[in-house]
Amino acid sequence: xxxxxxxxxxxxxxxxxxxxxxxxxxxxxxxxxxxxxxxxxxxxxxxxxxxxxxxxxxxxxxxxxxxxxxxxxxxxxxxxxxxxxxxxxxxxxxxxxxxxxxxxxxxxxxxxxxxxxxxxxxxxxxxxxxxxxxxxxxxxxxxxxxxxxxxxxxxxxxxxxxxxxxxxxxxxxxxxxxxxxxxxxxxxxxxxxxxxxxxxxxxxxxxxxxxxxxxxxxxxxxxxxxxxxxxxxxxxxxxxxxxxxxxxxxxxxxxxxxxxxxxxxxxxxxxxxxxxxxxxxxxxxxxxxxxxxxxxxxxxxxxxxxxxxxxxxxxxxxxxxxxxxxx
Amino acid sequence: xxxxxxxxxxxxxxxxxxxxxxxxxxxxxxxxxxxxxxxxxxxxxxxxxxxxxxxxxxxxxxxxxxxxxxxxxxxxxxxxxxxxxxxxxxxxxxxxxxxxxxxxxxxxxxxxxxxxxxxxxxxxxxxxxxxxxxxxxxxxxxxxxxxxxxxxxxxxxxxxxxxxxxxxxxxxxxxxxxxxxxxxxxxxxxxxxxxxxxxxxxxxxxxxxxxxxxxxxxxxxxxxxxxxxxxxxxxxxxxxxxxxxxxxxxxxxxxxxxxxxxxxxxxxxxxxxxxxxxxxxxxxxxxxxxxxxxxxxxxxxxxxxxxxxxxxxxxxxxxxxxxxxxxxxxxxxxxxxxxxxxxxxxxxxxxxxxxxxxxxxxxxxxxxxxxxxxxxxxxxxxxxxxxxxxxxxxxxxxxxxxxxxxxxxxxxxxxxxxxxxxxxxxxxxxxxxxxxxxxxxxxxxxxxxxxxxxxxxxxxxxxxxxxxxxxxxxxxxxxxxxxxxxxxxxxxxxxxxxxxxxxxxxxxxxxxxxxxxxxxxxxxxxxxxxxx
Numbered sequence: 138x139x140x141x142x143x144x145x146x147x148x149x150x151x152x153x154x155x156x157x158x159x160x161x162x163x164x165x166x167x168x169x170x171x172x173x174x175x176x177x178x179x180x181x182x183x184x185x186x187x188x189x190x191x192x193x194x195x196x197x198x199x200x201x202x203x204x205x206x207x208x209x210x211x212x213x214x215x216x217x218x219x220x221x222x223x224x225x226x227x228x229x230x231x232x233x234x235x236x237x238x239x240x241x242x243x244x245x246x247x248x249x250x251x252x253x254x255x256x257x258x259x260x261x262x263x264x265x266x267x268x269x270x271x272x273x274x275x276x277x278x279x280x281x282x283x284x285x286x287x288x289x290x291x292x293x294x295x296x297x298x299x300x301x302x303x304x305x306x307x308x309x310x311x312x313x314x315x316x317x318x319x320x321x322x323x324x325x326x327x328x329x330x331x332x333x334x335x336x337x338x339x340x341x342x343x344x345x346x347x348x349x350x351x352x353x354x355x356x357x358x359x360x361x362x363x364x365x366x367x368x369x370x371x372x373x374x375x376x377x378x379x380x381x382x383x384x385x386x387x388x389x390x391x392x393x394x395x396x397x398x399x400x401x402x403x404x405x406x407x408x409x410x411x412x413x414x415x416x417x418x419x420x421x422x423x424x425x426x427x428x429x430x431x432x433x434x435x436x437x438x439x440x441x442x443x444x445x446x447x448x449x450x451x452x453x454x455x456x457x458x459x460x461x462x463x464x
Numbered sequence: 465x466x467x468x469x470x471x472x473x474x475x476x477x478x479x480x481x482x483x484x485x486x487x488x489x490x491x492x493x494x495x496x497x498x499x500x501x502x503x504x505x506x507x508x509x510x511x512x513x514x515x516x517x518x519x520x521x522x523x524x525x526x527x528x529x530x531x532x533x534x535x536x537x538x539x540x541x542x543x544x545x546x547x548x549x550x551x552x553x554x555x556x557x558x559x560x561x562x563x564x565x566x567x568x569x570x571x572x573x574x575x576x577x578x579x580x581x582x583x584x585x586x587x588x589x590x591x592x593x594x595x596x597x598x599x600x601x602x603x604x605x606x607x608x609x610x611x612x613x614x615x616x617x618x619x620x621x622x623x624x625x626x627x628x629x630x631x632x633x634x635x636x637x638x639x640x641x642x643x644x645x646x647x648x649x650x651x652x653x654x655x656x657x658x659x660x661x662x663x664x665x666x667x668x669x670x671x672x673x674x675x676x677x678x679x680x681x682x683x684x685x686x687x688x689x690x691x692x693x694x695x696x697x698x699x700x701x702x703x704x705x706x707x708x709x710x711x712x713x714x715x716x717x718x719x720x721x722x723x724x725x726x727x728x729x730x731x732x733x734x735x736x737x738x739x740x741x742x743x744x745x746x747x748x749x750x751x752x753x754x755x756x757x758x759x760x761x762x763x764x765x766x767x768x769x770x771x772x773x774x775x776x777x778x779x780x781x782x783x784x785x786x787x788x789x790x791x792x793x794x795x796x797x798x799x800x801x802x803x804x805x806x807x808x809x810x811x812x813x814x815x816x817x818x819x820x821x822x823x824x825x826x827x828x829x830x831x832x833x834x835x836x837x838x839x840x841x842x843x844x845x846x847x848x849x850x851x852x853x854x855x856x857x858x859x860x861x862x863x864x865x866x867x868x869x870x871x872x873x874x875x876x877x878x879x880x881x882x883x884x885x886x887x888x889x890x891x892x893x894x895x896x897x898x899x900x901x902x903x904x905x906x907x908x909x910x911x912x913x914x915x916x917x918x919x920x921x922x923x924x925x926x927x928x929x930x931x932x933x934x935x936x937x938x939x940x941x942x943x944x945x946x947x948x949x950x951x952x953x954x955x956x957x958x959x960x961x962x963x964x965x966x967x968x969x970x971x972x973x974x975x976x977x978x979x980x981x982x983x984x985x986x987x988x989x990x991x992x993x994x995x996x
Contacts, residue, residue, distance in 0.1 A: 168871030176509025178586045180915040181879055219665050220637050220649060288702045300702045301694055406694045408667040421871045
């Protein structure tokens with residue numbers, strides 16, 4: 138078991154290192170950061186001096202080594218644009234993204250699962266058919282288009298909800314929350330629904346398919362034959378078994394929700410990490426881009442590592458294989 | 465009846481007072497596509513950041529609503545010798561923290577513009593020394609004759625020495641050392657009519673009206689301002705129409721009709737002082753991106769003239785800019801000091817002549833060339849390039865358009881990358897609003913040591929124009945100076961140094977609740993915002 142863990146950790150470390158390498162190599166092609174940091178009247182000598190100070194003239198391996206050295210201890214340097222530590226920027230923006238992602242994840246689970254169950258049980262019902270049709274929209278329309286449609290409908294025509302931003306936020310220690318003010322909650326609705334829509338329809342369709350499969354299995358037939366009530370069969374037996382694969386998927390999808398948040402945040406001017414990243418690309422703010430990419434890959438690697446370890450506990454064969462290889 | 469009348473008038477008067485009382489809390493909410501880089505007044509020499517900060521900080525001189533230089537924190541100035549200017553400072557000016565503004569602050573602010581993180585070193589460097597005569601008089605010694613120094617210094621904002629030193633902001637914020645940066649990034653203490661209450665970069669900046677501003681004649685009745693950057697144009701437009709914001713900019717020209725058809729909002733269009741033009745590589749012996757080998761066709765003035773006559777500026781104005789651009793023959797806009805309308809006639813549209821000129825130059829079948837173009841920097845920049853390419857096709861020149869985001873575009877074509885372009889589209893607003901800036905940056909021969917011609921990406925080069933540029937810099941007699949300018953402009957035109965296209969439109973979306981002044985450099989001055 139121990140050697141299995143070591144092996145997995147080493148692999149995760151290699152993944153992170155290669156992400157860092159690829160990301161860092163890509164920054165060469167984003168543009169020239171200096172040009173975004175100075176005005177048009179700044180002299181060539183000044184520009185050159187700035188590039189030198191930032192180490193942009195160093196050979197690639199040295200730049201990469203310096204970056205890894207800092208990143209290993211969580212130091213990504215100062216943002217070129219904001220001139221403050223990147224970690225501070227990310228800490229400031231993280232609450233906005235996390236609140237948005239978690240609320241969307243909750244929405245997609247608590248609406249997606251019941252809809253999936255319903256459409257599986259009442260397959261031919263009018264409501265089921267409408268759900269299925271609407272879910273096609275959710276799956277096929279790109280997020281930014283849905284966002285703009287929502288803004289147009291609920292913000293401009295009906296004027297029920299704000300079209301952008303996070304409303305009033307309350308600062309609790311290091312965490313800024315929009316959930317405690319009325320304007321904050323109103324501002325959250327449109328972006329959260331926009332972000333949730335894709336996951337919601339995915340979960341609904343997944344639950345429906347799984348449920349339909351489970352409903353045809355023998356033990357459900359036997360349960361019915363025993364004369365159990367319909368609700369007990371559907372929810373006590375069928376749903377329980379449906380949820381096992383669904384939960385795995387939901388876990389893995391959480392990382393994706395954060396990644397999808399970039400687009401939603403841009404459309405709604407939601408001041409989260411995705412917005413920070415998009416802005417950084419435009420301004421060639423390399424430290425911010427690097428830190429964000431590293432952070433997202435750490436999240437993905439951590440989720441996968443957790444899943445791997447859980448599997449190892451569940452399925453001892455994995456451990457034996459890993460163990461035997463190492464001796 | 466009379467009693468009734470009296471009562472009514474009393475009620476009316478009361479409600480008027482009440483109305484006035486309510487109207488006193490006027491919160492202006494506005495958005496721009498990005499945020500000011502920081503609140504540090506010397507951190508970035510860029511129009512939006514400096515314009516944004518002009519509401520909080522002020523210079524010795526200022527710009528009025530027509531971008532004319534007016535007295536600011538100095539009430540008057542006098543040139544006492546070719547290299548000496550004496551400024552009389554305004555009495556009774558207070559910083560937001562209550563400190564008085566005086567000569568020591570001027571000297572401190574000047575030294576700060578020369579500190580490592582400063583992006584105002586060019587303007588600061590015009591001055592070699594400042595002597596304090598008394599608390600309200602300073603003697604400025606310039607690096608040679610600098611008649612433009614007072615107007616350039618409208619962009620050098622005055623900071624409070626005590627406040628800056630107490631808060632670790634004695635030098636301009638620096639991207640390398642965190643310790644040197646502190647307070648000035650997100651806090652401000654200026655003399656301007658608005659104070660910064662709070663700021664989170666890229667998210668929100670809140671201002672309030674300063675109570676003891678020296679100028680009581682400011683027409684604005686705005687009490688508070690909330691600024692939010694909104695990146696997406698569609699989101700900005702939606703927020704304006706829904707009434708969440710009072711003013712947003714820029715608005716895509718495609719959205720104008722939409723705004724005008726809505727109640728309560730309108731599009732405010734004016735001519736920006738930014739000239740859009742095409743530049744051509746005139747210094748390499750062989751073009752980097754062309755099928756002509758062994759020679760550079762753009763070195764031949766006939767080829768450049770052929771291109772000039774091939775561009776139909778009216779079509780670009782009508783089809784691409786929705787009628788809102790001003791076709792131009794000069795490299796400077798009417799708002800820029802030195803503009804002479806006599807020289808502003810564009811080259812005529814005459815493709816027949818172009819073909820003839822090309823044939824004479826030895827290219828009867830044209831040639832291929834690639835034009836570099838930004839796609840998110842100027843109004844419809846990429847579309848202009850595509851239109852130009854199709855116009856060139858009519859005279860046989862096959863122009864390929866390489867359109868890229870500005871970060872990539874500038875990284876390719878600028879000096880740091882050895883001017884890696886054969887043809888390009890660029891726009892320019894002289895920060896000083898004076899022709900000398902355009903001559904020095906765009907038209908004078910490239911010379912890194914003298915720091916001129918840095919943005920003359922194709923290195924159009926004429927010795928007489930260089931000479932005139934130097935003369936214009938130091939000439940104080942207006943008529944003589946204009947004669948020099950006219951001569952230089954005529955040479956550039958005769959030699960087709962550039963292909964000027966137009967002054968692009970400013971495009972603001974404004975709620976009918978307010979009136980604003982749209983300044984031609986696109987700066988948004990709260991001093992002129994009035995709630996009706």
